[in-house]
Amino acid sequence: RPVLRAEGLVKTHQGGEGAPAHAVRGVDLSVRKGEFVAVTGPSGAGKSTLLHLLGGLQRPDSGSIWLDGECADRWSEARWAVERRKRIGIVFQFFNLVSDLSVADNVELPALLAGVAPKRARTERAELLGELGLAGKERSLPGELSGGEQQRVALARALVNRPPLLLADEPVGSLDSKGTREVMRLLSRFHQRGQAIVLVTHDARLASAADRVISFFDGRIADDAELDGGPPPR
Ligand code: ADP
Numbered sequence: 391r392p393v394l395r396a397e398g399l400v401k402t403h404q405g406g407e408g409a410p411a412h413a414v415r416g417v418d419l420s421v422r423k424g425e426f427v428a429v430t431g432p433s434g435a436g437k438s439t440l441l442h443l444l445g446g447l448q449r450p451d452s453g454s455i456w457l458d459g460e461c462a463d464r465w466s467e468a469r470w471a472v473e474r475r476k477r478i479g480i481v482f483q484f485f486n487l488v489s490d491l492s493v494a495d496n497v498e499l500p501a502l503l504a505g506v507a508p509k510r511a512r513t514e515r516a517e518l519l520g521e522l523g524l525a526g527k528e529r530s531l532p533g534e535l536s537g538g539e540q541q542r543v544a545l546a547r548a549l550v551n552r553p554p555l556l557l558a559d560e561p562v563g564s565l566d567s568k569g570t571r572e573v574m575r576l577l578s579r580f581h582q583r584g585q586a587i588v589l590v591t592h593d594a595r596l597a598s599a600a601d602r603v604i605s606f607f608d609g610r611i612a613d614d615a616e617l618d619g620g621p622p623p624r
């Protein structure tokens with residue numbers, strides 16, 4: 391059973407002025423457990439909208455999404471919020487950390503919201519931050535960290551509940567080359583341990599870290615290619 395499946399996704403944005411933007415025009419997509427999929431394509435192609443649809447942050451005009459075989463079409467916003475915490479980690483270009491909470495609290499928050507016991511949330515947080523090389527930064531505020539460090543905190547926050555799927559929307563788009571290397575290395579490491587990842591990037595070089603590259607163009611999948619001669623996408 392795929393960790394994520396989408397069928398016939400369509401999304402049109404009604405801009406305030408001007409013509410509506412047909413951002414996603416009919417997308418079928420299936421992501422297997424542990425698969426690393428890059429979605430690449432030019433700015434405005436609809437990649438970000440697609441990722442928002444897959445994470446339930448925006449609702450499609452039509453089409454369906456299944457998470458681990460369970461259809462999400464009738465989920466309310468509240469239900470999506472609950473399911474996201476368990477099933478989907480999300481990181482964005484601009485980390486979206488809570489600026490007046492410490493690094494430790496930012497990472498623990500989703501665990502506590504998911505009902506994890508505080509002691510266990512602390513353990514998970516400490517383990518992840520240690521692994522991401524941020525053990526010494528737990529008491530810092532996000533604004534005191536470099537961009538690469540902030541994105542690592544955002545990764546820790548996204549993964550603290552051990553979701554089977556990570557959605558990443560241009561996660562290195564605002565980082566320098568060092569930060570980019572750090573974050574890409576971590577994505578690869580998590581992937582090697584079985585984390586499924588959907589990485590949206592306009593940078594074809596970053597896409598080459600994935601198992602499979604989907605070229606997105608004008609709201610549609612223009613090409614879908616396995617990189618390592620693995621089994622074909624289904
Ligand atoms: P990409 O991530 O590939 O750059 P986006 O999904 O951000 O593409 O955008 C696809 C199209 O939809 C663009 O024309 C963009 O301007 C438009 N768009 C995206 N989000 C919105 C929104 N919230 N409101 C109006 N138009 C939007």
Ligand code: ADP
Nearest residue numbers: 403405406411433434438439442483559560563
């Ligand atoms: P990115 O391509 O890095 O995702 P965008 O500028 O496409 O950056 O999107 C940033 C946010 O703004 C997204 O939440 C998107 O939905 C929204 N957005 C993008 N284009 C438009 C637009 N034309 N009008 C309104 N909101 C938009």
